[in-house]
Amino acid sequence: MKSNNTTNMKQNILVAATELIQKNGVKNTTLADIAKSVNISKGTLYYHYSSKNDLIFDIADTHLQVITDAILNCVQNIESDQPQDEIVKFIIDKISTIEGRGRVHMYLICEAITSNEPLKERIKANYIQWRTTLRDELLNTFHGNEKYAESFSFLVISIVDGLVIQGLLKTEKIPYEGIATFLLDRVY
């Protein structure tokens, strides 16, 4: 079992790196920046992570797990009680954290599609899992209409990502409540 010191240091690096990437993106975050931010040498950074990619993977895995947990939690709530509101609440909760997770999410996607095939595969696998989880749940909501469940699951994922982009661009104040109401009115 590892000592607390080691675990802490690796955790410190992970947190600091995530923060820097959240601020500047993957390409604009150098290992020197990260090391400086944790007050360690680059050598120490390499003691804990064998490469920049290794670190990015850890950040990505942690990030993707957070989203997966959120979706699973959301779906469980849907099963137990008020169905329709929960999906929308999920969307809104998701997007209200734009300034944190949202940025990381988009930066990881940028990195994945431009120059990191393995990362892309990881993210892709998660997207598929998220969507099918959603679809399975929506099957109940749509009383077994498979086509609707399929289509709406794609739509939900898209809407979240799309709103994240608009959030990052800070285009306009996004009327989350209105959008939620609109969706609920239409869907049910």
Add this chain to the structure above:
Amino acid sequence: MKSNNTTNMKQNILVAATELIQKNGVKNTTLADIAKSVNISKGTLYYHYSSKNDLIFDIADTHLQVITDAILNCVQNIESDQPQDEIVKFIIDKISTIEGRGRVHMYLICEAITSNEPLKERIKANYIQWRTTLRDELLNTFHGNEKYAESFSFLVISIVDGLVIQGLLKTEKIPYEGIATFLLDRVY
């Protein structure tokens, strides 16, 4: 007035750079790559564009104009005849070009939010313009219901961006037709 040669050369650079960025992203496209692809020297490239940013701006402006034109054209069609189908057709057309414009679009957004504030401002301005144009048109579709028009305009933009991301990640075969039908069924 500039000579045709100069105009052509600048155009050549623009086209080649756009192609390379479409393939590799902004950060992974070097000026050396671009110069080589146009068969000119880096010096010549600098004669036409004073910096990499200058070139990126030109690419972005051209790209944003293409989308703006597409939206205006779409809206005009909506006004004249069958309203509902056109919006959806627009979405589908937009997304079916994912492998081209879509990539450029996402790469420019990545660049904008990570390290190019002026670029971000340009894109942001376009997003606002696109959405308000859509909203104004949707006002007719929704018989003056402003809240619906507002919400749906945000949704349309989001859905397009979101589906572009899924397309770039090549997650799963996206059922564009099903999604379109779903939206039409629900909206009207």
Add this chain to the structure above:
Amino acid sequence: MKSNNTTNMKQNILVAATELIQKNGVKNTTLADIAKSVNISKGTLYYHYSSKNDLIFDIADTHLQVITDAILNCVQNIESDQPQDEIVKFIIDKISTIEGRGRVHMYLICEAITSNEPLKERIKANYIQWRTTLRDELLNTFHGNEKYAESFSFLVISIVDGLVIQGLLKTEKIPYEGIATFLLDRVY
């Protein structure tokens, strides 16, 4: 056709790098050392050579060509007049330049066998060529005795390399004349 300036600079780099490698070996010669020695930046070095390996190859090719020329020249002399003396003179000439070519030769071999497979292939091809050239010539000297020609060609190459090593180690003053006389006495 390239300008003299460019040719000169590349030549300067080649010469300086060869000198440094002659002094310190391949692994202990850094690109920073080379750049400093030519009074240029590392960037300029990379403008002329795309990698350290590229530079090493150029050094190796130049070096191997010098030896090949020497052997061919030696063989031509053998054909025309006094056979036996020339081979031995060649050996002695070869070894008397130990402090220059010899060092480079051994350092390139070290690099080749430890961490540079392509370089090893180049050197290997040259060794084969050198030996077969020698063997073909020795066929006359040994009046058609193929086995002797074959064996002695291997021996000549070995002796040169072996004496180079002893020269580099500066073990003892090597009695080149005595060795030459011994070989001549025995062979003829």
Add this chain to the structure above:
Amino acid sequence: MKSNNTTNMKQNILVAATELIQKNGVKNTTLADIAKSVNISKGTLYYHYSSKNDLIFDIADTHLQVITDAILNCVQNIESDQPQDEIVKFIIDKISTIEGRGRVHMYLICEAITSNEPLKERIKANYIQWRTTLRDELLNTFHGNEKYAESFSFLVISIVDGLVIQGLLKTEKIPYEGIATFLLDRVY
């Protein structure tokens, strides 16, 4: 007096390090590699050897002793019975182990002449000892002809090293038997 554990561990390190150097050369063998191969930490490695150089010295001393023993053994055999065959057998035995000792031998020489003056001195001293031992024995073989004994002793050492190089470069299948026969025919 050191415990057996300590002696064993130091021996384990020595053997593992020698194997790694035989495979990859001195410069390409890191202390981390060695520690990992013995299943100890780098810290423990430093407990037994105060530096990489210290370890290299131990490897070299062991290696040089093996060769010295082989030569002494060879010379003893020469004294007792068939003189001429033994020298040649020695050469051939020596070279047939090219893939093992030969590699280590050459890698140590590379290290010695590029960046390790003290190592060079050790190897140099051994070479001198080896040659004089050979020469003294050859004095009998050549019936007191000092010049021949001197020259041939240099030659024998050279031939071995030279053939090792060709073996490492894997230039061509070396006709050891033919070379041996050639030497015997000529010398006696």
Add this chain to the structure above:
DNA sequence: GATGAATGAGTGTTCATTCAT
């Protein structure tokens, strides 16, 4: 207009070495 040559501040990465526990 056009170019080849030069630059230098960064990049991620490596590795022998140190040291508190």
Add this chain to the structure above:
DNA sequence: TATGAATGAACACTCATTCAT
């Protein structure tokens, strides 16, 4: 004895940018 953690000086290599001609 033994070790995990930390270090920092190198290292090969990249790239937007400059400039004399």
